[in-house]
Amino acid sequence: MKIVVCVKQVPDPNTPGQLDPSTHRLRRDGEVVLDPGDEFGIEAGLQLAEAHGGDVTVVSMAPERGVDAIRKALAMGAASGVLISDPLLEGSDALSTARVLAAAISREGFDIVITATESTDGYSGVVPQMLAGLLGVPAVTFAKSLKYDGTTLRVLRQTETGHDRVETSLPVVVTVTSGINEPRYPSLRGIMGAKSKPFQTLTTSDLGLTDVGGAHAGETMVAVVAAEERQAGEIIEDDGTAAKRIVDFLAEKKVI
Amino acid sequence: MHPMVTTSPQSRKSVSTLPNFTDLYAVDELLGDDERLIRDTVRAFVRKRALPVIDEHFEAGTFPHELVDGIAQLGLLGMHLDGYGCAGASALAYGVACEELEAGDSGLRSFVSVQGSLAMFPIWAYGSEEQKQRYLPEMAAGRMIGCFGLTESDAGSDPASMQTRAHLDGDDWIISGSKMWITNGSIADVAVVWARTESGIRGFLIDKGTPGFTASDVHRKLSLRASVTSELHLDSVRVSAGQMLPEAQGLRAPLSCLNEARYGISWGALGAARACFESAVEYSKTRLVFGKPLAGYQLTQLKLAEMATRLVQGRLVTWRLSQLKDAGQAHPVQVSLAKRANVRLALDIAREARTILGANGITLEYPVIRHMTNLESVLTYEGTEEVHTLILGKAITGEDAFG
Numbered sequence: 162m163k164i165v166v167c168v169k170q171v172p173d174p175n176t177p178g179q180l181d182p183s184t185h186r187l188r189r190d191g192e193v194v195l196d197p198g199d200e201f202g203i204e205a206g207l208q209l210a211e212a213h214g215g216d217v218t219v220v221s222m223a224p225e226r227g228v229d230a231i232r233k234a235l236a237m238g239a240a241s242g243v244l245i246s247d248p249l250l251e252g253s254d255a256l257s258t259a260r261v262l263a264a265a266i267s268r269e270g271f272d273i274v275i276t277a278t279e280s281t282d283g284y285s286g287v288v289p290q291m292l293a294g295l296l297g298v299p300a301v302t303f304a305k306s307l308k309y310d311g312t313t314l315r316v317l318r319q320t321e322t323g324h325d326r327v328e329t330s331l332p333v334v335v336t337v338t339s340g341i342n343e344p345r346y347p348s349l350r351g352i353m354g355a356k357s358k359p360f361q362t363l364t365t366s367d368l369g370l371t372d373v374g375g376a377h378a379g380e381t382m383v384a385v386v387a388a389e390e391r392q393a394g395e396i397i398e399d400d401g402t403a404a405k406r407i408v409d410f411l412a413e414k415k416v417i
Numbered sequence: 418m419h420p421m422v423t424t425s426p427q428s429r430k431s432v433s434t435l436p437n438f439t440d441l442y443a444v445d446e447l448l449g450d451d452e453r454l455i456r457d458t459v460r461a462f463v464r465k466r467a468l469p470v471i472d473e474h475f476e477a478g479t480f481p482h483e484l485v486d487g488i489a490q491l492g493l494l495g496m497h498l499d500g501y502g503c504a505g506a507s508a509l510a511y512g513v514a515c516e517e518l519e520a521g522d523s524g525l526r527s528f529v530s531v532q533g534s535l536a537m538f539p540i541w542a543y544g545s546e547e548q549k550q551r552y553l554p555e556m557a558a559g560r561m562i563g564c565f566g567l568t569e570s571d572a573g574s575d576p577a578s579m580q581t582r583a584h585l586d587g588d589d590w591i592i593s594g595s596k597m598w599i600t601n602g603s604i605a606d607v608a609v610v611w612a613r614t615e616s617g618i619r620g621f622l623i624d625k626g627t628p629g630f631t632a633s634d635v636h637r638k639l640s641l642r643a644s645v646t647s648e649l650h651l652d653s654v655r656v657s658a659g660q661m662l663p664e665a666q667g668l669r670a671p672l673s674c675l676n677e678a679r680y681g682i683s684w685g686a687l688g689a690a691r692a693c694f695e696s697a698v699e700y701s702k703t704r705l706v707f708g709k710p711l712a713g714y715q716l717t718q719l720k721l722a723e724m725a726t727r728l729v730q731g732r733l734v735t736w737r738l739s740q741l742k743d744a745g746q747a748h749p750v751q752v753s754l755a756k757r758a759n760v761r762l763a764l765d766i767a768r769e770a771r772t773i774l775g776a777n778g779i780t781l782e783y784p785v786i787r788h789m790t791n792l793e794s795v796l797t798y799e800g801t802e803e804v805h806t807l808i809l810g811k812a813i814t815g816e817d818a819f820g
């Protein structure tokens with residue numbers, strides 16, 4: 162089975178993010194890390210490969226230092242990595258990103274493409290569906306469990322009220338939720354072996370793409386505004402009905 | 418396909434940004450890609466798996482057995498050894514791992530030091546091929562735990578005065594005596610025990626359960642509480658000739674093991690110091706005294722400035738030492754210097770950090786007092802501060818001031 166996992170390199174979520182006031186874009190010049198959400202995708206891919214044979218290729222579109230995210234994925238056990246890096250891609254919108262990833266993934270070939278449901282920095286949550294559209298395969302989103310029996314992929318799809326059971330044949334794009342598994346730590350041996358695994362860096366011209374990147378972005382960021390101050394929370398004093406009121410409140414918010 | 422690009426340190430950060438206050442000279446940036454990933458991985462493991470349980474173990478005086486598998490899976494046991502299931506990492510990588518483990522707790526680092534440097538290393542360096550095959554892969558996988566018995570109740574700083582003896586009886590060795598203050602003693606599957614013989618001091622591998630061999634724990638410790646410290650009793654313990662380490666002759670052998678472990682300690686101490694420093698900085702910013710943050714007083718700033726400076730000094734020492742060690746050129750005296758200097762600076766930082774936290778500093782709600790009391794053991798084991806002072810004194814002057 163040929164599994165492709167898309168991974169993004171994001172500003173370290175442990176340090177507060179900053180928006181560039183002139184471009185309205187996230188500043189990405191500080192510490193960057195493999196998106197913690199993508200670790201679940203890598204783990205899901207590795208588990209499928211371990212159970213059914215085949216291997217995992219990680220694909221990332223990022224500036225050159227995006228290589229760190231790929232290296233971590235290789236250290237966890239992925240077999241090979243592809244980094245698409247090109248100054249032309251700066252300022253790419255979601256569709257550009259999806260087109261670039263689709264072109265690289267088509268070159269590799271795939272049975273399953275795995276992504277997170279949304280990235281930790283941009284969290285538009287639209288790249289995977291665009292990717293599926295461009296690759297001409299179904300997108301099964303919000304997977305909280307994956308089971309493959311050799312022909313059919315069975316997915317429990319997280320919904321607001323519970324889950325859907327979805328069955329699909331391959332090839333397919335699947336987005337996995339955080340918590341679908343417990344991502345492994347890279348082992349020392351994995352870390353030391355990562356450098357010798359196949360790895361390639363591609364440019365847009367390698368992919369035969371010209372109309373991508375900031376200059377061709379269809380989306381524009383019109384403005385960035387501060388989020389509204391949060392309202393003070395409601396304090397419920399217990400007069401015997403507190404438990405019920407809390408339950409009603411949570412139900413109304415669709416938390417339970 | 419081409420080799421993976423390595424990102425140069427310069428490309429990561431613009432020159433003018435000041436690095437994190439725990440590493441003001443950006444020694445971290447001297448790490449290679451592998452070491453950086455090892456640092457991040459061990460740090461994440463410690464934060465997610467060790468920190469949530471360590472206080473309780475410390476308070477209860479119990480060893481966190483539940484972490485052994487994870488530590489083994491990371492590949493940290495015997496990581497700087499080659500072959501036999503060991504990763505063959507650089508001294509630098511070993512140091513980085515020690516720092517991160519000890520930022521969690523000195524007990525964790527002690528476990529890894531003893532397993533890798535004191536129990537696996539002598540087998541790897543002085544053992545027979547059979548011994549290596551039998552013990553090392555199991556120990557690297559964490560399925561076998563080892564301990565190192567050198568110290569005795571009346572022979573600590575002066576191990577040459579040890580009383581434990583071994584003599585030949587036919588093809589077997591009979592070993593009698595006792596060892597004191599032995600980390601991992603009662604949880605060990607194999608003990609590396611050093612004993613006096615007719616041909617000088619030799620090392621023996623004694624399996625758990627060998628008749629006459631027992632271990633009992635030292636209780637009422639107020640330091641290194643999340644680590645097992647035991648007394649080993651050897652009452653005419655009979656082992657076959659194949660359990661003696663063939664290549665270990667004389668005190669030089671156990672001392673070479675200590676040299677490996679001391680190297681790791683010089684890094685580890687920085688982890689404990691860093692954790693205390695971070696805690697103190699954080700606390701000083703939020704604690705209001707006389708109407709303003711504690712961090713805003715010159716007395717506090719002097720303390721913090723001193724801590725930051727000494728951390729930088731410690732980091733530069735270990736960084737350089739790791740380079741020497743990876744080049745095969747680290748002299749034991751240089752290792753002594755680093756162990757002595759870094760444990761002292763860590764203890765000083767821990768004590769000073771404790772003052773900044775006031776009364777909160779004496780509780781397990783914050784990591785500081787745990788590190789502080791742990792470091793009292795670290796100051797004493799693997800050569801006391803005084804012993805390393807005398808080693809340096811002798812190297813500098815040529816005068817032996819030990820006896």
Ligand SMILES: Cc1cc2nc3c(=O)[nH]c(=O)nc-3n(C[C@H](O)[C@H](O)[C@H](O)COP(=O)(O)OP(=O)(O)OC[C@H]3O[C@@H](n4cnc5c(N)ncnc54)[C@H](O)[C@@H]3O)c2cc1C
Nearest residue numbers: 167222252254255258276277279280283284285286287288
């Ligand atoms: C005009 C404009 C300019 C922009 N410029 C930039 C820019 O320069 N740099 C930038 O990072 N963003 C830029 N963005 C934001 C950009 O739209 C998104 O960050 C990016 O396209 C991915 O969207 P997302 O992070 O919201 O992905 P989501 O749809 O939330 O991502 C879901 C999952 O898809 C996968 N995925 C997403 N992106 C990648 C990737 N690059 N490589 C591999 N897998 C991926 C991951 O698994 C991810 O978890 C710009 C947006 C606009 C409108």
Ligand SMILES: Cc1cc2nc3c(=O)[nH]c(=O)nc-3n(C[C@H](O)[C@H](O)[C@H](O)COP(=O)(O)OP(=O)(O)OC[C@H]3O[C@@H](n4cnc5c(N)ncnc54)[C@H](O)[C@@H]3O)c2cc1C
Nearest residue numbers: 565566567568573574598599600794797798799801803819
């Ligand atoms: C928690 C813990 C774990 C340990 N784990 C192990 C282990 O796994 N294996 C093992 O073999 N040992 C272990 N030890 C023992 C440790 O290495 C010894 O405690 C240490 O070597 C000091 O020996 P001692 O306690 O007998 O002190 P002593 O040697 O009696 O020293 C007492 C004091 O006298 C000072 N002193 C000694 N000689 C001189 C001198 N010539 N001039 C001036 N001052 C001097 C010392 O520095 C010290 O301050 C451990 C100890 C502790 C506390």
